[in-house]
Amino acid sequence: MKCYIINLDRAPERMKRMSDLLRSHSTDFIRCAAINGEHFTESEMLLYRSRQNQSKPLTAGEIACSESHLSAYRQIIAGTDEYAVIMEDDLHLSNDVGNFLNSTDWIPEGAEIIKLETVDEPTLVSTDVINTKNNRKLCRLYYKHWGSGAYVISKSAAKTMLDKYCPGSIPIDDYLFDPSVTSFSLWQLQPAIAVQDVILMRNSGTDIGFLESEIELERKKQIRLKHSKISVPALIKRETMRLIRKNSKRIIFLWGIHISKKITRTKIPFRM
Numbered sequence: 001m002k003c004y005i006i007n008l009d010r011a012p013e014r015m016k017r018m019s020d021l022l023r024s025h026s027t028d029f030i031r032c033a034a035i036n037g038e039h040f041t042e043s044e045m046l047l048y049r050s051r052q053n054q055s056k057p058l059t060a061g062e063i064a065c066s067e068s069h070l071s072a073y074r075q076i077i078a079g080t081d082e083y084a085v086i087m088e089d090d091l092h093l094s095n096d097v098g099n100f101l102n103s104t105d106w107i108p109e110g111a112e113i114i115k116l117e118t119v120d121e122p123t124l125v126s127t128d129v130i131n132t133k134n135n136r137k138l139c140r141l142y143y144k145h146w147g148s149g150a151y152v153i154s155k156s157a158a159k160t161m162l163d164k165y166c167p168g169s170i171p172i173d174d175y176l177f178d179p180s181v182t183s184f185s186l187w188q189l190q191p192a193i194a195v196q197d198v199i200l201m202r203n204s205g206t207d208i209g210f211l212e213s214e215i216e217l218e219r220k221k222q223i224r225l226k227h228s229k230i231s232v233p234a235l236i237k238r239e240t241m242r243l244i245r246k247n248s249k250r251i252i253f254l255w256g257i258h259i260s261k262k263i264t265r266t267k268i269p270f271r272m
Contacts, residue, residue, distance in 0.1 A: 001104050003029040003085040004072040014089040025098030032072045037064030048168030058168060066172040073158035088149045092200055094193040094272050096134045106132045112157040112185040116150040118192035118268035119199050125188055127262045141186040142263050144178040150194035157184055191271035
């Protein structure tokens with residue numbers, strides 16, 4: 001199982017760090033050149049934003065992130081492996097990560113996407129679990145767990161993403177890891193074996209980590225700009241309508257699984 005590392009050309013130091021980490025675990029990896037959102041033309045951005053399926057348009061960085069993952073999927077379906085790992089270049093990895101990256105014998109039959117990271121936000125997972133290596137377990141993911149820093153994807157799921165996902169519509173992690181949006185067989189490894197630097201630093205009380213992604217920086221900038229230009233009543237109205245639109249399908253979905261009672265609300269921990 002190959003590991004595809006998404007990395008911008010202008011960040012060779014990040015690639016070197018990830019290369020050193022993965023080599024220390026004898027993991028086979030391929031660098032996948034990330035798309036640079038700064039290179040999008042005005043007409044390209046207008047086209048992307050004409051596809052938006054949410055109240056706020058995606059930033060150039062978010063769209064570039066989506067296109068970068070799609071580029072990795074094209075490499076996956078051109079290969080021979082049934083499963084691959086996608087990683088961004090700002091990760092901290094567990095000490096036993098090689099046990100999961102170097103084989104597929106732990107992957108449940110029929111699994112399409114397995115989230116390897118955590119963003120330390122509450123989500124819903126199954127109480128029925130599969131015990132796997134090193135006292136970690138696999139559970140079904142039943143609620144949005146955003147972030148696209150580290151995950152396993154099957155070749156068939158990669159092909160589905162290329163066929164059905166429209167860059168510019170919603171962030172790619174919403175499409176991948178929100179069961180109310182997608183029909184993939186989603187799983188979560190817990191404790192997680194990966195965490196993005198921005199999440200780890202946030203939990204340690206530091207606002208900005210040394211690896212904080214440019215996408216996160218752009219998101220923060222856009223939020224500050226938008227909030228500085230909108231009145232409080234308008235902001236309340238906008239956010240109320242956004243939540244209604246966003247959560248109506250999710251409420252129906254969650255009600256459908258509620259009758260099983262075999263779910264629990266939890267934060268996925270990261271364990272070295």
